[in-house]
Amino acid sequence: MNDLFIIDSHCHLDSLDYETRHKNVDEVIENAKARGVQRFISICTTLGSFENMKKLTAHRPEVSLSCGVHPLNVEDEPFDYARLLESAKDPRVVAIGETGLDYHYTPETKELQQSIFQQQIHIANEVNKPLVIHTRSAREDTMQLLIENNAEKCGGVLHCFTEDWNMAKRALDIGFYISISGIITFKNAEDLREVVKKVPLDRLLVETDSPYLAPIPYRGKPNQPAYVREVCEYLATLKGVSVEEMAQTTTQNVQRLFKLTV
Numbered sequence: 001m002n003d004l005f006i007i008d009s010h011c012h013l014d015s016l017d018y019e020t021r022h023k024n025v026d027e028v029i030e031n032a033k034a035r036g037v038q039r040f041i042s043i044c045t046t047l048g049s050f051e052n053m054k055k056l057t058a059h060r061p062e063v064s065l066s067c068g069v070h071p072l073n074v075e076d077e078p079f080d081y082a083r084l085l086e087s088a089k090d091p092r093v094v095a096i097g098e099t100g101l102d103y104h105y106t107p108e109t110k111e112l113q114q115s116i117f118q119q120q121i122h123i124a125n126e127v128n129k130p131l132v133i134h135t136r137s138a139r140e141d142t143m144q145l146l147i148e149n150n151a152e153k154c155g156g157v158l159h160c161f162t163e164d165w166n167m168a169k170r171a172l173d174i175g176f177y178i179s180i181s182g183i184i185t186f187k188n189a190e191d192l193r194e195v196v197k198k199v200p201l202d203r204l205l206v207e208t209d210s211p212y213l214a215p216i217p218y219r220g221k222p223n224q225p226a227y228v229r230e231v232c233e234y235l236a237t238l239k240g241v242s243v244e245e246m247a248q249t250t251t252q253n254v255q256r257l258f259k260l261t262v
Contacts, residue, residue, distance in 0.1 A: 004036030005251050006037045007039040007205075007250065007260075008207055010159045010205075010208070011040055011225050017211065022224070029062065029225070031225075039063075039064070041064045041066060041095065041254070043097065045072075046069060046077065047067075047069060050067045066095040067090070068097040068132065069084070069120065070102075071113045071134060088124075088127045089127055093129065094130075095130050095131065096130070096154075097131050097132030098159060099132070100133040100135045101134075101141055102134060103137040104136040104137035114145060129259075130157065131146075135167075139163055146171075152174040158176060158178055159181075159209070161178045162192055168198070168199055172199070178204055179207045181231065182216070182218075182223065182227065201239060202252075204235070204249070204253060208223050209223065210222070215234065216230070217230075
């Protein structure tokens with residue numbers, strides 16, 4: 001099964017269940033490697049969790065990191081620009097985020113989200129590392145803030161994409177990538193499939209967002225990086241290419257965006 005080279009471009013290795021489901025992070029990575037998933041980008045959601053994620057994965061050179069504050073976590077701790085900037089300079093950090101806007105769950109923090117989002121765009125530009133964007137029920141503001149704050153300089157990805165073609169096109173127009181999760185396999189994701197058919201192959205990434213959003217046939221169970229293979233296979237069928245081509249292309253896209261060497 002390890003005939004492919006797939007990169008899980010977005011997982012939360014510090015959020016997996018190491019009490020009852022996985023023995024440790026090594027087991028998670030070896031499970032994934034047995035299915036052709038060779039590299040991992042583990043995504044941070046708070047400033048406070050970054051050091052723990054660093055320690056958890058310190059002995060695994062195939063794991064790269066992001067650092068940032070998720071829009072749903074903006075009230076967890078005071079935002080510290082200098083602290084995030086320092087973390088962003090770490091050589092293992094390849095991206096800033098995940099950051100962005102989420103008005104679906106916490107519209108009451110809209111202004112704080114916007115402020116912290118803009119500061120993270122500035123940090124990404126300062127360290128020249130791409131942004132990992134979360135957006136929900138905030139299409140217009142997300143794109144406007146990216147454009148106003150010159151996010152095209154550092155580039156980035158709209159992760160776990162579930163938006164419409166208009167937003168995808170606007171993101172592609174400023175050089176961003178589109179990342180696809182297990183949602184693409186869900187029965188009710190027909191609109192998303194139609195959007196993804198239009199996205200150029202050279203701008204697509206695959207991800208799990210594990211431990212969330214496990215693809216069919218694992219839907220309803222905790223997700224893990226090994227399952228990004230299902231996303232890659234489904235996407236290949238949807239785009240009319242071989243699994244080998246989809247794996248190779250999305251891997252090259254990750255390498256280009258995050259400046260990874262393999």
